[in-house]
Amino acid sequence: MSEPILIVDDEEGVREMLALLLSDSGFRVFTAENGKQALQIIGDYRPQIVICDIKMPGMNGIELLRRIKTEAPDTEIITMSGHGDMELAIQSLIFEAADFITKPVNGEALEIALERVHEKIRTRAALKEYTRNLERLVKEKSERLLETEKLATQRYQQLAQKFEQLFDEVPCYISVHDTDYRLTAVNRRFKEDFGDCTGSRCFEAYKNLREPCPECPVMKTFKDGQPHYSEEILISKSFEQLNVLTWTTPIRDPDGEITQVMSMSHDVTKVRKLQNHLSSLGLLIGTISHAVKGLLTGLDGGMYMVNSGFTKADRQLVSEGWDTVTLVVGRLRKLIMDILYYAKERELEWEEAPVLRFSEEVASTIEFKLAAQKIEFERDFDQSSGTLELDLSLVHSALMNIFENAIETCIEDKSKTAHRIIFRVEGDQDSVFFHVRDNGVGMDTETKQKLFTMFFSSKGQKGTGLGLFVSNQVIRQHGGTINVQSEPGEGSCFTIRLPRSRKWASKDHL
Known part of the structure; x- marks a missing residue:
């Protein structure tokens, strides 16, 4: 056309x-x-x-x-x-x-x-043709790009889901930290034991500290870019102390700069408790061996005096020897009871008892022990102290351990001519307080700090280091506390607080 x-x-x-x-x-x-x-x-x-x-x-x-x-x-x-x-x-x-x-x-x-x-x-x-071709090409490329982006997004989501699942299912604590010590991510296991602390500083969230740890492995990794290892103690959301082994590793951006640090911690609390228990067991065996050896030596001496008294028809020698045998047997019995308690804590046998009657029974027992020691004993009991739920035999033994410690400090004190032990009992609406005061040698600060530590004894080879440790454990089982006030040369005062009701006791012993 x-x-x-x-x-x-x-x-x-x-x-x-x-x-x-x-x-x-x-x-x-x-x-x-x-x-x-x-x-x-x-x-x-x-x-x-x-x-x-x-x-x-x-x-x-x-x-x-x-x-x-x-x-x-x-x-x-x-x-x-x-x-x-x-x-x-x-x-x-x-x-x-x-x-x-x-x-x-x-x-x-x-x-x-x-x-x-x-x-x-x-x-x-x-x-126009070029423009149309260009538009068609751009459209095709855009569609391909969108499809590729869609596939990449799906793949990324799948990888992210797998990573998140792996992150949460790993049987250890994983946390990610920024340069300000703040937690940017934590896994499920971490949240279960420490709560969701995202945004908090690590040393505040699970160490109850106000400043970063002096040898913080996270900060070391930020500084040198290398993995670091340490053993730490963390505080769970239930205020339980956990021993953990911690490894740190850097997280870098595309330019190679360290932007975050990942921390992986494994709970080794049970392992450390077992190690401590085995160490304590070895120390216990050594301590008991020395204690039994000393008691057997004393027992041999007492028996020799008794035999010599019978041979010589010396009643005074027989009496002195028998007193020695009785004293050694009493110490041996106490040692065995302490060992049995350490070996296996039994379930508390709860019963409600009048505080005054229980206190009188304890006082009568200790008066018998003080009769031969020339130590004055004074009672000061609140007549309206009410009743108390407790395991009578265990608390009785715990108090006797404290009294025997008071007796030993009075005997050891050579600077005074007269010694006295005061046993005072009082109570309020929720608790009962047992005060045991002596005017013996007293204690310095270091001794007070170690007083309830297993196998610690200020008596040298005369003590096993179990008595006060066991007493403290018994009182804690009942939900109570022991407070000690003492100065060298001024004597000591032990204040034992017990809640009136078993509802405040340790959950493991209800």
Whole structure:
């Protein structure tokens, strides 16, 4: 099909001449004598090229040019003007005319102008095709990119889910720290024992400290980028002390900078307790061996005195020897009872007892022991002290251990001519207080701090270091406490507090 072209000129001769030239060149020619007809033809046939006279009555060429560019912006327009109308020709170019030719129209000039217009049309078509291809390519690439992004997102979510599952299921405590010691992530096991401490500083969250640890493995890893190991004591949310072995490792960003440190801690509390128990057992065996050896030596001495007394018919010697045997047997019995308690804590046998009657029984027992020691004994009992839930035999033994310690300190004290032990009992609505005061040698600060430590004894080889340890354990089982006040040379005062009701006892012994 021939290419359509529109000629617009108010002179019929010009239209006919141009139509003839263009028809010979293979164009399908449309003509219009004014702007109105031209716009009608453009609307009906959409010619790509319009040759338009600038000076026409009514709608001139400039106005027609503007109208065509508004309604059909891809239409290319060649304007025609006389030699004296160059200013209008230039104006037409400003309004996007493709080219202009002068009248009278020269065939060669027209041909050159048409070639320029065709080149412009071809360039625009090529540009549109390139744009369409580019848009199609961008669309395809975008779809592929979106699909790849979708797959990558799914893969990332799967990996993140697996990592989170692994992070939570690892049977140790895992925490991630920033440079300010704050926890940025913790696993499920950590949350179970220490709570969700995310955002808190580690030394505050599970060590109950106000400042970072002096040898903090996390900060060491931040400084040198190397893994570090340490053994630490952590405090759980139930205030239980846990021994843990901790390893730290750096977490780096894509640039290799350390941004966080991961800490992995394994609970070795049971292992450490077992080690301590085995160590204590070895020490116990050695301590008992020395104690039994000393008691057997004393027993041999007492038996020798008894035998010698019988041989010589010396009743005084027999009496002294028998007193020695009785004393050694009493100490041996106490040692055995302490060992049995250490070996296996039995269940408490709870019963409700009048405090006054129980105190009288303890006082009667200790008075018998003090009879031969020339130590004054004083009672001070609150007659309205009420009742108390306790294991009578265990608390009785615990108090006797404390009294025997008071007796030993009085015997050891050579700086005074007279010694006294005061046993005072009082109570309030919730608790009963047993006070055992002596004026013996007293204790220094170091001795007070170690007083209830297993196997610690201030009596040297005369003691096993079990008595006060056992007493403290018994009182703690009952939910009570022992407070000690003492100064060297001034004597000591043990205050034993026991709750009236078993509901305050340790849960393991209810």
